Amino acid sequence: xxxxxxxxxxxxxxxxxxxxxxxxxxxxQALGFGDVGSVRAGKHLVLQVQAATREEAxxxxxxxxxxxxANPVTEDYECSVSP
Amino acid sequence: MQRVAxxxxxxxxxxxxxxDAARAAGSEAYxxxxxxxxxxxxDAVILPGGFSYGDYLxxxxxxxxxxxxxxxxxxxxxxxxxxxxxNGFQILCEAGLLPGALMRNARLKFLSRPVRVRVETxxxxxxxxxxxxxxxxxxxxxxxxxxxxxxxxxxxxNANAQxxxxxxxxxxxxxxxxxAGICNAGRNVVGxxxxxERRNAPVLGGQDGxxxxxxxxxxxxxQHAGDMRAVDGRHLxx
Numbered sequence: 001x002x003x004x005x006x007x008x009x010x011x012x013x014x015x016x017x018x019x020x021x022x023x024x025x026x027x028x029q030a031l032g033f034g035d036v037g038s039v040r041a042g043k044h045l046v047l048q049v050q051a052a053t054r055e056e057a058x059x060x061x062x063x064x065x066x067x068x069x070a071n072p073v074t075e076d077y078e079c080s081v082s083p
Numbered sequence: 084m085q086r087v088a089x090x091x092x093x094x095x096x097x098x099x100x101x102x103d104a105a106r107a108a109g110s111e112a113y114x115x116x117x118x119x120x121x122x123x124x125x126d127a128v129i130l131p132g133g134f135s136y137g138d139y140l141x142x143x144x145x146x147x148x149x150x151x152x153x154x155x156x157x158x159x160x161x162x163x164x165x166x167x168x169x170n171g172f173q174i175l176c177e178a179g180l181l182p183g184a185l186m187r188n189a190r191l192k193f194l195s196r197p198v199r200v201r202v203e204t205x206x207x208x209x210x211x212x213x214x215x216x217x218x219x220x221x222x223x224x225x226x227x228x229x230x231x232x233x234x235x236x237x238x239x240x241n242a243n244a245q246x247x248x249x250x251x252x253x254x255x256x257x258x259x260x261x262x263a264g265i266c267n268a269g270r271n272v273v274g275x276x277x278x279x280e281r282r283n284a285p286v287l288g289g290q291d292g293x294x295x296x297x298x299x300x301x302x303x304x305x306q307h308a309g310d311m312r313a314v315d316g317r318h319l320x321x
Binding site for chain 2: 020
């Protein structure tokens with residue numbers, strides 16, 4: 001077993017309204033960043049996971065996302081594993 | 084007299100009002116702590132409003148893994164009446180006991196005020212005492228009340244008359260199809276965003292919410308629940 005760092009990015013599904021992202025975009029425009037076309041706000045989680053292999057760490061992370069870390073109705077996620 | 088269990092999660096804050104409303108309707112209501120695994124022969128279970136676990140990660144996402152939820156799920160699967168109010172509705176969606184999800188209000192603001200809703204079905208244990216099409220004034224108090232579901236789920240909700248309450252006059256949170264409350268296909272699990280326990284007596288400005296609790300005590304509601312248990316071949320009252 002060794003420790004892997006798993007980074008998980010959870011984003012609101014593209015087809016759904018993201019009012020938080022919109023509010024950030026409006027704030028950026030108010031600051032003069034009028035060239036920002038869109039903003040979407042999600043979550044970034046960093047986990048230390050014990051696993052035998054990198055693949056096992058990734059599989060565990062996907063299970064965690066399916067069961068808790070992301071809502072399958074409203075969110076998509078991506079995982080990346082580094083030693 | 085129905086036995087009504089009001090589940091208390093860390094961060095629940097409508098539990099006392101909900102208990103009072105159930106008692107005012109004549110039920111034998113009592114609290115069940117989220118770590119308990121026994122619902123004490125409840126006829127009906129209510130998940131009250133609040134901010135369980137600080138709404139961390141997503142509203143209701145962590146509460147659904149509380150020990151009590153195993154018993155709540157078994158109660159629902161056996162056909163027992165189960166109501167989620169506000170945060171309770173969010174928990175039921177996260178737990179997969181109701182379809183869809185509740186997202187941040189479209190205009191981001193936390194909304195705490197009375198709204199108008201229409202009763203879309205009386206065929207649930209919590210709406211039997213209303214008239215279909217009746218309009219009610221009930222308070223909302225939520226930041227995450229925008230109901231969303233995929234197109235197939237939305238079609239099923241409408242085809243099976245599973246929408247329980249809809250906002251009328253205005254849609255406060257951007258909810259899909261003005262949905263304020265739904266039930267499951269079995270009709271025994273109901274989730275609503277408005278707070279009937281906050282408007283169940285004239286002193287609170289109105290009593291449009293009282294019949295949610297009176298419905299449980301109504302004779303036909305008992306018979307309905309009895310039928311469902313008989314079909315399932317099991318009794319909730321051990």
